[in-house]
Amino acid sequence: xxxxxxxxxxxxxxxxxxxxxxxxxxxxxxxxxxxxxxxxxxxxxxxxxxxxxxxxxxxxxxxxxxxxxxxxxxxxxxxxxxxxxxxxxxxxxxxxxxxxxxxxxxxxxxxxxxxxxxxxxxxxxxxxxxxxxxxxxxxxxxxxxxxxxxxxxxxxxxxxxxxxxxxxxxxxxxxxxxxxxxxxxxxxxxxxxxxxxxxxxxxxxxxxxxxxxxxxxxxxxxxxxxxxxxxxxxxxxxxxxxxxxxxxxxxxxxxxxxxxxxxxxxxxxxxxxxxxxxxxxxx
Amino acid sequence: xxxxxxxxxxxxxxxxxxxxxxxxxxxxxxxxxxxxxxxxxxxxxxxxxxxxxxxxxxxxxxxxxxxxxxxxxxxxxxxxxxxxxxxxxxxxxxxxxxxxxxxxxxxxxxxxxxxxxxxxxxxxxxxxxxxxxxxxxxxxxxxxxxxxxxxx
Amino acid sequence: xxxxxxxxxxxxxxxxxxxxxxxxxxxxxxxxxxxxxxxxxxxxxxxxxxxxxxxxxxxxxxxxxxxxxxxxxxxxxxxxxxxxxxxxxxxxxxxxxxxxxxxx
Numbered sequence: 001x002x003x004x005x006x007x008x009x010x011x012x013x014x015x016x017x018x019x020x021x022x023x024x025x026x027x028x029x030x031x032x033x034x035x036x037x038x039x040x041x042x043x044x045x046x047x048x049x050x051x052x053x054x055x056x057x058x059x060x061x062x063x064x065x066x067x068x069x070x071x072x073x074x075x076x077x078x079x080x081x082x083x084x085x086x087x088x089x090x091x092x093x094x095x096x097x098x099x100x101x102x103x104x105x106x107x108x109x110x111x112x113x114x115x116x117x118x119x120x121x122x123x124x125x126x127x128x129x130x131x132x133x134x135x136x137x138x139x140x141x142x143x144x145x146x147x148x149x150x151x152x153x154x155x156x157x158x159x160x161x162x163x164x165x166x167x168x169x170x171x172x173x174x175x176x177x178x179x180x181x182x183x184x185x186x187x188x189x190x191x192x193x194x195x196x197x198x199x200x201x202x203x204x205x206x207x208x209x210x211x212x213x214x215x216x217x218x219x220x221x222x223x224x225x226x227x228x229x230x231x232x233x234x235x236x237x238x239x240x241x242x243x244x245x246x247x248x249x250x251x252x253x254x255x256x257x258x259x260x261x262x263x264x265x266x267x268x269x270x271x272x273x274x275x276x277x278x279x280x281x282x283x
Numbered sequence: 284x285x286x287x288x289x290x291x292x293x294x295x296x297x298x299x300x301x302x303x304x305x306x307x308x309x310x311x312x313x314x315x316x317x318x319x320x321x322x323x324x325x326x327x328x329x330x331x332x333x334x335x336x337x338x339x340x341x342x343x344x345x346x347x348x349x350x351x352x353x354x355x356x357x358x359x360x361x362x363x364x365x366x367x368x369x370x371x372x373x374x375x376x377x378x379x380x381x382x383x384x385x386x387x388x389x390x391x392x393x394x395x396x397x398x399x400x401x402x403x404x405x406x407x408x409x410x411x412x413x414x415x416x417x418x419x420x421x422x423x424x425x426x427x428x429x430x431x432x433x434x435x
Numbered sequence: 436x437x438x439x440x441x442x443x444x445x446x447x448x449x450x451x452x453x454x455x456x457x458x459x460x461x462x463x464x465x466x467x468x469x470x471x472x473x474x475x476x477x478x479x480x481x482x483x484x485x486x487x488x489x490x491x492x493x494x495x496x497x498x499x500x501x502x503x504x505x506x507x508x509x510x511x512x513x514x515x516x517x518x519x520x521x522x523x524x525x526x527x528x529x530x531x532x533x534x535x536x537x538x539x
Contacts, residue, residue: 065353068353068359077400077502077506231354231356231503232504283353379500385498390491392513396510397507397509399501399502399506
């Protein structure tokens with residue numbers, strides 16, 4: 001605690017302290033301050049790694065692992081899933097329109113704008129929600145957020161249309177900040193029987209080993225989903241959150257739930273400026 | 284989760300594809316599959332069955348393999364033989380249930396190079412054998428296979 | 436319906452670099468089906484053959500230890516634009532498929 005004496009004696013000092021508290025207390029930093037702070041933290045921990053490399057997760061720390069990744073990505077074994085997603089993306093709805101009609105530039109270079117805050121519904125809108133809004137608008141049945149065969153393969157293709165686009169997520173209203181903050185709180189909150197937070201592994205311990213697992217930094221993670229773990233098993237970002245929560249011995253939130261949407265909002269915001277690279281191989 | 288049923292759907296669809304393809308003729312591939320070698324359960328027996336009873340270590344076999352395999356189900360390998368008259372490349376994983384994973388016969392007009400991906404059950408010696416002329420040469424590399432911590 | 440194979444041929448001088456991806460489950464016969472709990476029967480590609488303008492250049496024998504959806508990369512010498520490269524595989528159930536591509 002601060003000594004109370006100087007504050008009582010000097011109103012100016014007290015005011016300065018108050019400003020300091022507002023600016024720096026957890027939960028009250030601006031999103032941009034959060035991002036800056038995390039970028040600086042990771043730059044200090046991994047001084048040799050250029051920021052763009054963070055989209056490769058733990059691979060950025062191991063030449064051996066990155067070389068396997070490069071080799072597998074040359075002709076990925078999950079190419080068939082991406083091809084099926086492409087066919088789904090191009091298949092006309094009953095009214096003759098397609099997914100491409102729902103997005104600017106036919107869906108090219110759009111994913112980096114998601115998630116965004118939608119004031120009309122007071123909700124964070126993910127790219128997957130935009131897909132379902134597109135289906136609804138065209139009188140089609142929505143895809144379940146956890147279904148690999150529909151939402152999974154579709155986004156595995158659709159997100160590749162934004163490869164190379166730099167993440168540009170905005171948090172530009174107090175209402176948006178509330179959602180962002182909910183996501184941020186989730187990220188730092190310890191949960192589950194193992195009493196771990198997302199940040200425990202992917203900030204505090206990032207780059208260190210947890211058993212045999214090299215822990216990836218939280219920065220850059222949302223840039224590369226869906227992932228194919230072990231080459232074949234498609235995981236959307238929300239499915240991956242669920243697997244993490246299970247590993248923390250916590251009951252996972254549903255894919256597409258508001259909790260995970262808000263988490264994705266924070267998690268993607270802190271990766272602003274990094275290039276997207278969808279549908280990749282991870283162990 | 285909705286994951287389970289789509290898996291089955293995909294499996295059935297794959298079956299459908301393959302049944303259709305069974306109609307494609309394939310007489311040219313009637314060459315003998317070396318059952319005795321592929322069924323062998325110990326490395327010495329596998330080597331014996333491919334005829335490699337004596338094996339000279341060679342630095343003329345270039346092998347690109349992981350030190351630590353990210354995933355034992357998909358271990359990328361690149362093999363180049365600089366030994367003149369290279370005829371066959373064999374890939375063997377000592378601790379797999381059946382060590383012999385694959386063999387590649389090269390005809391004239393192909394570079395003595397192959398890249399593929401194999402499965403490794405656990406950390407093991409990876410052995411590449413090259414048959415050049417009537418002689419056998421080999422190179423051995425230890426590849427560590429880790430258990431996926433989060434997924435396990 | 437998924438294609439049974441994908442192929443890419445790139446010509447550099449007179450060497451054709453051939454990359455092939457085959458969609459095949461390559462079941463080891465040791466894996467349990469996550470739904471039924473039953474062992475998935477052994478199902479794998481045994482033979483792969485590559486030809487260059489009809490002449491065999493590569494003859495491979497595989498086991499179940501080749502990864503699911505196998506990848507194969509090899510390099511054919513003396514190739515020129517328009518040359519035909521073909522890959523044929525056959526599995527332990529007698530199922531097979533062929534894919535062709537032109538170099539260049």
